[in-house]
Amino acid sequence: MSTAKLLARICALPLGLALGAVQPAYPQEPEAPADEQPAPVPVEQPLPYSHKTHVALGIQCRDCHAIADPGFTAGYPAEATCMACHASIKTESPHIQLLAKLSSEGTAVPWNRIYRVPDFVWFSHASHVEDAGVECETCHGPVAQREVLFQEKPTTMAACMECHARNNAPNDCDLCHDPG
Ligand code: HEC
Ligand code: HEC
Ligand code: HEC
Ligand code: HEC
Ligand code: HEC
Numbered sequence: 001m002s003t004a005k006l007l008a009r010i011c012a013l014p015l016g017l018a019l020g021a022v023q024p025a026y027p028q029e030p031e032a033p034a035d036e037q038p039a040p041v042p043v044e045q046p047l048p049y050s051h052k053t054h055v056a057l058g059i060q061c062r063d064c065h066a067i068a069d070p071g072f073t074a075g076y077p078a079e080a081t082c083m084a085c086h087a088s089i090k091t092e093s094p095h096i097q098l099l100a101k102l103s104s105e106g107t108a109v110p111w112n113r114i115y116r117v118p119d120f121v122w123f124s125h126a127s128h129v130e131d132a133g134v135e136c137e138t139c140h141g142p143v144a145q146r147e148v149l150f151q152e153k154p155t156t157m158a159a160c161m162e163c164h165a166r167n168n169a170p171n172d173c174d175l176c177h178d179p180g
Helices: 003-012 051-056 079-086 094-105 125-131 136-140 157-166 173-177
Strands: none
Touching: 079 094, 157 173
């Protein structure tokens, strides 16, 4: 980031933040007004995949959701990752037979997307997880306890900005809308 841009970002901060008012340590839970909290609607998926079952087997989040360079996305696991076990586990299940068929055809499972921000928003997993040390659960809830996922944390502009303000992170418009 250029010095001019850095200065512009510092100047755009509310005075209290710029003067180093005492801030709680991050990462913190994003909070949104109650009327912005998304309703807990489980999202239907093409296979009855359970995070609870699979995380309990000891598989780490990032074994399946690699935050690969340049780090914008966490992504979905390759079908080969699943077949490492399912070539021999539960092969009598019609769901696993569908998984095996897609995998052998080289077709990705058509998972339905749960969390998404519009294209005009700049968001990076690497910046938050690796650089800022924010936990997955802070933005996605207790995934390891869920049989079925749903959007349980907001991704509204207000939610992003509130967490930034509480964590002493910049909040000027071009941070999220026009990074250069
Ligand atoms: C064995 C592989 C595997 C592991 C381990 C795993 N996931 Fe997933 N994850 C998936 C698959 C498959 C999906 C798509 C199906 C679904 O949404 O449940 C998914 C979906 C998600 C989504 C929703 C993405 C969207 O569509 O917006 C989030 C968030 C997520 N995982 C977070 C996590 C976190 C946090 C952990 C660790 C606690 C984790 N996952 C561990 C395979 C895995
Ligand atoms: C470390 C081994 C392992 C990996 C990797 C793995 N699974 Fe599983 N999976 C299991 C086990 C164990 C069960 C539980 C089997 C049982 O109920 O007896 C299971 C159950 C399932 C079931 C339920 C099947 C049914 O009909 O009851 C689905 C669907 C499934 N896995 C999908 C996936 C997908 C998709 C991936 C890749 C994202 C994946 N699994 C990766 C071990 C694994
Ligand atoms: C600061 C909040 C935040 C953190 C921390 C975070 N995510 Fe996300 N996640 C998001 C947002 C926002 C999206 C939607 C991104 C988009 O549409 O580009 C998303 C999307 C996803 C998706 C859907 C596919 C994709 O890559 O866009 C998966 C899977 C996912 N996150 C998993 C994880 C896992 C696993 C971790 C921890 C290693 C994690 N996330 C940490 C906010 C976060
Ligand atoms: C859990 C709190 C939290 C949430 C929620 C959150 N952020 Fe952040 N974000 C941070 C922190 C902390 C930083 C690091 C600030 C710094 O550089 O010290 C950051 C940094 C950033 C950066 C700068 C990254 C870089 O590499 O320069 C962007 C852009 C950003 N966030 C966008 C977003 C967007 C868009 C959302 C909502 C979809 C969001 N953030 C939600 C805490 C959060
Ligand atoms: C920390 C990240 C972040 C910052 C800073 C930010 N925005 Fe946003 N903005 C978002 C996200 C995320 C959305 C998409 C919200 C959604 O999907 O509902 C958005 C959406 C918008 C939209 C589309 C209309 C709407 O309300 O959904 C406009 C216009 C906008 N922002 C303008 C601005 C302006 C002007 C500023 C500076 C005062 C700003 N944004 C600062 C994250 C940010």
